[in-house]
Amino acid sequence: MAGIYLHIPFCKKRCIYCNFYSSTLLKYRGAYVGVLCRELRQRKEYLKGEAVKTIYLGGGTPSLLQRTELEKLFSEIGKVYGLGTCEEITIEANPDDLTEHYVKMLATLPVNRLSIGIQTFNDDSLKLLNRRHTAEEAISAVKRCQDAGFHNISIDLIYGLPGETEVQWQYDLEQAVALGVQHISAYSLTYEEGTALWKLREKQQIQEVEEEQSLLFFKMLMDTLKSAGFEHYEISNFCLPGYHSRHNSSYWEDIPYLGCGASAHSYDGISRQWNVADLERYIQGIAEGTPVFEREILDLPTRYNEFVMTGLRTAKGIELTKLRQQFGEKLFRYLLEMAKPYIDRNCLLITENRLHFTESGLFISDSIISDLLSISD
Numbered sequence: 185m186a187g188i189y190l191h192i193p194f195c196k197k198r199c200i201y202c203n204f205y206s207s208t209l210l211k212y213r214g215a216y217v218g219v220l221c222r223e224l225r226q227r228k229e230y231l232k233g234e235a236v237k238t239i240y241l242g243g244g245t246p247s248l249l250q251r252t253e254l255e256k257l258f259s260e261i262g263k264v265y266g267l268g269t270c271e272e273i274t275i276e277a278n279p280d281d282l283t284e285h286y287v288k289m290l291a292t293l294p295v296n297r298l299s300i301g302i303q304t305f306n307d308d309s310l311k312l313l314n315r316r317h318t319a320e321e322a323i324s325a326v327k328r329c330q331d332a333g334f335h336n337i338s339i340d341l342i343y344g345l346p347g348e349t350e351v352q353w354q355y356d357l358e359q360a361v362a363l364g365v366q367h368i369s370a371y372s373l374t375y376e377e378g379t380a381l382w383k384l385r386e387k388q389q390i391q392e393v394e395e396e397q398s399l400l401f402f403k404m405l406m407d408t409l410k411s412a413g414f415e416h417y418e419i420s421n422f423c424l425p426g427y428h429s430r431h432n433s434s435y436w437e438d439i440p441y442l443g444c445g446a447s448a449h450s451y452d453g454i455s456r457q458w459n460v461a462d463l464e465r466y467i468q469g470i471a472e473g474t475p476v477f478e479r480e481i482l483d484l485p486t487r488y489n490e491f492v493m494t495g496l497r498t499a500k501g502i503e504l505t506k507l508r509q510q511f512g513e514k515l516f517r518y519l520l521e522m523a524k525p526y527i528d529r530n531c532l533l534i535t536e537n538r539l540h541f542t543e544s545g546l547f548i549s550d551s552i553i554s555d556l557l558s559i560s561d
């Protein structure tokens with residue numbers, strides 16, 4: 185089993201909080217798709233013949249691609265890897281791209297899951313974030329997708345926006361539930377160095393919400409979505425039963441994936457590699473058969489750290505027998521020793537051979553995870 189990720193690094197304009205690699209140079213779109221197809225062919229052996237179970241088009245803004253460009257990509261994947269074994273094919277979309285015409289076109293492609301970046305239903309915040317849509321447009325876009333037959337829709341939300349109140353966040357959550365989507369990803373706003381958001385805070389033009397407030401928002405998120413029937417299956421991800429993201433789950437379950445496109449990451453079980461985050465250098469490298477990428481062989485402590493970090497973020501937690509088999513007695517005992525104080529404080533729990541967070545542990549998950557990581561072999 186394996187996954188394919190395609191990075192579509194184009195945006196009409198930049199949202200102020202975003203630090204994903206993307207460019208507003210839309211003129212490269214056509215050349216980029218051609219090169220992406222070429223990379224898919226060049227790296228055919230990367231997945232060692234594993235059946236492809238999930239495909240994810242992320243960005244950037246994949247919904248800036250037109251019918252012919254998307255058809256070309258799916259046809260290439262079909263030819264090189266086959267689409268017959270795919271259970272889930274997701275495309276990320278911005279609400280303003282989801283016109284009736286575009287949604288109908290998407291419904292003719294082998295796409296069975298949409299991930300729509302809504303972020304908030306507050307128009308002032310959307311404006312501040314430099315998003316391209318209003319709350320009303322986002323709601324209509326989701327309805328159009330549902331009407332066109334998409335019944336596996338995820339939306340993204342952000343909480344802890346500057347000046348956000350509990351009433352506003354509760355409103356966002358209720359709007360999200362009312363949309364009748366199957367999956368919700370919700371992230372606390374982060375201030376990444378170099379972003380416009382970071383600069384606004386530097387100039388004291390906006391204020392970051394207090395940590396206590398952010399934890400309260402997280403609690404509201406869990407309570408509201410739980411009572412609406414959503415399962416909290418990963419720290420930032422909620423789904424109706426059966427609708428977890430197969431693609432993202434494979435990142436957390438150590439399944440290999442091939443990432444094509446500028447800045448895309450790939451993982452083959454022993455190493456991680458990432459393409460250059462530069463559109464022109466990426467296009468030129470692939471076109472000339474000299475791809476520009478970096479690769480890191482993952483040593484035992486690094487693989488252990490990733491296993492602990494990603495596993496603990498999920499509701500299922502870490503399978504202890506698997507950890508012992510993969511990383512040996514020494515790291516297994518180290519984990520149990522480091523976890524003990526948190527088990528005693530009821531922040532971590534072992535159930536049926538799995539170590540996982542309790543609800544109170546989730547509120548301090550970052551600091552617990554960093555205490556469980558290994559610093560040396």
Ligand code: SF4
Pocket residue numbers: 194195197198199202203204206243244245278301
């Ligand atoms: S959040 Fe999405 S649409 Fe906004 S700049 Fe980042 S990649 Fe582009």
